[in-house]
Amino acid sequence: MPHILIVEDETIIRSALRRLLERNQYEVSEAGSVQEAQERFNVPGFDLIVSDLRLPGAPGTELIRLGQGTPVLIMTSYASLRSAVDSMKMGAVDYIAKPFDHDEMLQAVARILRERESRGNAPRESQDERNDKPSTASTGEIGIIGACDSMQSLFSKIRKVAPTDSTVLIQGESGTGKELVARALHNLSRRAKAPMISVNCAAIPESLIESELFGHEKGAFTGASAGRAGLVEAADGGTLFLDEIGELPLEAQARLLRVLQEGEIRRVGSVQSQKVDVRLIAATHRDLKTLARQNQFREDLYYRLNVIALMLPPLRERGQDILEIASSFLLRQGKRMERSDLRFTQEAEQAIRHYSWPGNVRELENAIERAAILCEGPDICAELLGIDVELDDYDDESFDDDRLAAGRAGNASHEPTEDLSLEDYFQHFVLEHQDHMTETELARKLGISRKCLWERRQRLGIPRKRSGVAG
Structure with a gap:
């Protein structure tokens, strides 16, 4: 069972995070400061350290040195997001902005531990051995499961595009894994050792997004008591990933266009520009071309972004990949719960294969986590998945909208129609x-x-x- 150290001075946040992680089968220890962590624990002995950035005494970044290679996930508010990016340059494995969603935290923890485990288990091999591997083996290098034709075609494009500095636009429905593609592009590029800064354009308030992305000078607006660099500047030398770029306000789009055209930024309130070397990867589930026609997205920016377009297929179109992905999620959940006997029944596999998964991979992962927690024996049946589609209907290739809505609601089909899901x-x-x-x-x-x-x-x-x- 992975052992995680939480370092957070706010007792309420620390206790809530501890309960969340323990419910998901992690062993957790906690401290209120770096000094307390040093005095009570062998800091390098943990599998992961989750620490607030601002702590009494030494900052959370001090745990990067004390951890001696243990991955450190930094928590911070948007107000100090720039400092969190600096902590990544110091060696933090990632940062997460407060207030964070529970699923967001669990996904970050699971990903970091998975990457740590894969590094620890990776055998040493010569360059010749790596070159002799068949092309299908590099799917693991990309870090995404996918044997269907559409995913193999995508992997081929990733390998070709990653070594370049071309701008990439990743398109696909919500939950299909667009950030995984962006990480693969970064990790296989010459910028792999530099930071990859991920920004969800929809998660930052519109009034702050220009300042967050491009920085600001002292006095640029009310409350700007000091100048501050932005996230584009923080990504200098590395990769900037803008998720849900279709939500970016038009004013910020104009500034971003300047970054792509001139390779320079201008902080809010400044008259001087400065050069930046940033590779931009953008992602969206929206049709940017249609938005451009409707004057909701700059057409010139769309053409600048659409140099290389990668399309992620929805889960329902990936054939047998669905079962392989489900099995990997079940294996991971079994390791968390220290249960190696978990398995799907035939009906559960049938349900997984035929359900439309409107929430894509994210919905599948949540359904399997729920089923693994609720099952009493080793067998996970279809009912535990909570997708509420009648098994008898699976032979019928047409699914009406009402049944899909019922599947999306999780349990609506068994409730009276007057009750709200x-x-x-x-x-x-x-x-x-x-x-x-x-x-x-x-x-x-x-x-x-x-x-x-x-x-x-x-x-x-x-x-x-x-x-x-x-x-």
Whole structure:
């Protein structure tokens, strides 16, 4: 069982994070400062350290040195996001912005531990041995499961594109793994040892996004008490990944176009430009060409981004990959729970293969985690997956919209029609209150993060109000 050290001075956050990790079968120790961690524990003995950046006494980045190679995940607020990027240059494996979604934290922890395990288990081999490997083996190098024709074609393009500095636009539905493709492009490039800075354009408030991306000078706006570099500048020499670039405001798009055309940035409030060497990778689930026709996205920026376009197929179009991905998720969950006997029944495999998975890989992972936790024996049956599609219907190739909606809701098909599912409730609440509540207020009332609110809007097709109340 992986052993994780949490270093956080706020007791409420520390306790909540501990409960979250322990519920997911991690062994957890905690400390309120770097000094307490040193005094109580053998810091290099942990599998992962999750630390706040700002701590009493020494900062969380001090644990990078004390950990002696143990991966350190830095937590920080958006207000100090630039400092978190600096911590990555010092050796932190990644950062996560507060307030974070539980799924977001668990995914980051699982990914870091998985990468640590794969590095530890990788046998040493000569260059000749690496060159002699068949091409299919490099799928592991890319880090994405995929044997179907569309994924093999994608892997081939990744290998060709990665060594270049060309801008890449990754397209695909939400949950298909666009960030995994971006990481593969970065890891196989000449910039692999430099930072890869990931930014979700929809998760940063519109009023802050230009300052976050391009930095600002002292006095540029109210509250700008000191100058600060932006995330584009922080990615100098490395890769900048802009997820959901279709949500980028038009003003920020104009500044980004300058980065691509001239290779330079200008901080908010500054009259001077400075050169940056950044490789840009963008991702979106939206049709940018259509948005450009509707004047919601700059057409000149679209053509600059669309140098190399990579399309990720939805999970429902990946054939037998679905079962292989499901099996890998089950194996990982079994390791977390120290249960090597977990297996799918034939009906469960049938359900996995035929369900449409509107939430794609992310939905599949969550369904398997839920099933593994709820199962009482080694066999995971179809009912535990919570996708609520009748097995008798699988032979029928047509699925009506009502059944897909029921599958999306998780348990709506077994409830009376007058009762609201969780997603029905979410949709009704947002539509009723978004005209007089900000995005922050909506998220707080629903008990979720702004990022989670945005992701659910996208999944349910609820457009965000851009006029009226500011987010």
